[in-house]
Amino acid sequence: MFSSRALVGVGAVLGVAACSARPPPRLAVELTARATAKAGVVPLVVSDSARAERLRAIYLEVVSLARELDRARVTARAQCHTEPTSGAAVPAASDPIASGALGCSIAPPLADRTALDRYVQLMLEARSLLTQREFQKLARMR
């Protein structure tokens, strides 16, 4: 009796989880997921060890770039408190409305240009190391 109730409970939790909408992940999380999905299987796709090694290094660098992107995003928000938007008053930082922080937090300035540029550079280098067939095999991972 108890075990059947427990099974129903577990089933219900799983059902709710399966049907619940997943909040959209951050850009850094998406880039990391795509890169790490490929990093582990590169040697199974690329037979040349030198190319495989460099590709793996590229995908791992994407992971650290994603961290930088996250840091840049948080820093941009933090700067909302120290550099209020033009036209806003400059009262106490503990007032999220009057300090102009909320508007700035909703749409922080794009401060992650360098990391994004490096990301593009790495993705283009990865293409130069891969044949189209290898690229497509890796792209299927995620």
Next chain:
Amino acid sequence: MLWVALATAIMLLSGELGREADDGATLALLLASMRKSTIQDVADSPRRAAALRALASFELGLAAYRRQLATFKACIAAADNEYGATRADYDACSQPLESERANLRASLVTAEQDYEAAVTQAERARVAQAVLALPEARLLDPAQASKKSPLPSRSRGVEGVLTERHPTLPRNVVAVVYGPLSSATFGQRFPSRIIDGGTSYAHQDQARADATGTPAELWNMRGGARVGMFDDFEAGALFMPLQLAPSFRFDPVLIFFTQQFRLKGVDLVIRTSFQTPGDTGWGLNPGTMLALPGRKLAARVGFFVPMEVGTLKHPIAPMVGLNAPLRVTWNLVPSFFLSADSGVAYDNLARSGALEVPLGLGAGYTWLTGSKVIDFTTSFSWDHWLSPSPEQGSAHLAWQTYRIAFGASLYFQAL
């Protein structure tokens, strides 16, 4: 679907989904709190209506920001999956974002000014207090900038080359186990049976069969699943344990929980396994393991204390053993590996002279198909190969008692 639901449920319960999410949901919560507090704290009706109109502009701004981000991420993802993509394709993703973001910020400044004009200083302080009391308000805290990124410390992709794999699966990676040489069945040697995945045929000489009261020839099929529940914790079970011959029956189910600590170049593992009651009752197999992953060569050594302890209804004198397995694996090429197993095992400490040295050889091929990795594996082992100090007679080798196993295990990312 089951694995997606399980992975989502674990991510949801552990708060990981929230940590991975973009800030849109948090900002929406803060705005909702501002709206609620404005309705409560701004008494004058026309000023309240003006403040709420300003808040509606914030909400529209947030929706626009989330749309911009979603479009940008989809654009980058599309470029990432296109072999012919150039820098111009990536630039095309970010260029509209810059101008859109500037426009959005300008409209938010206006909304902010409208809100400030609508509420008094005291009302604004009360609203701010309500918003800052929420745990989500830490998003507005500048101290967050100095904190470490919450991105995971371990790669969550499927691990390909066998020698490079860690003992536990990465988070959200699932393995359908139906083959020998799996990490989960390493060291699963109980006093009365040895458990491995896949189809296996065990043969023993008649003298041993008579002494142990077990069949001279035994066919088994064992399959199950492992799931990386957290970055270094996995759980799993061989829940399809069948004995095919000499008679068909269900064997006990093996369940295991493994925690891994990734140190520099070495993984320290603690694993607890147990078997549901069989002929000898409950089986337990706690132990620890050291794993040294490498590009071409990997080694694993474990120390386990397997025991069979009967049940409350059918008590037996507990049988306790010791098992220290050793496995060395060599990837000749990234997709093909050979392995050698040995170690020492003392299946029942109550019996004297039961020390044994097993010997085993294995081979496997790793195949990447679509987004899944499949290991085809086979092993040949002499589980009771050398008895260095038997109770009767002198040290001897048992070539006639062997086990052959084969099968395949599938690995994929559930989320």
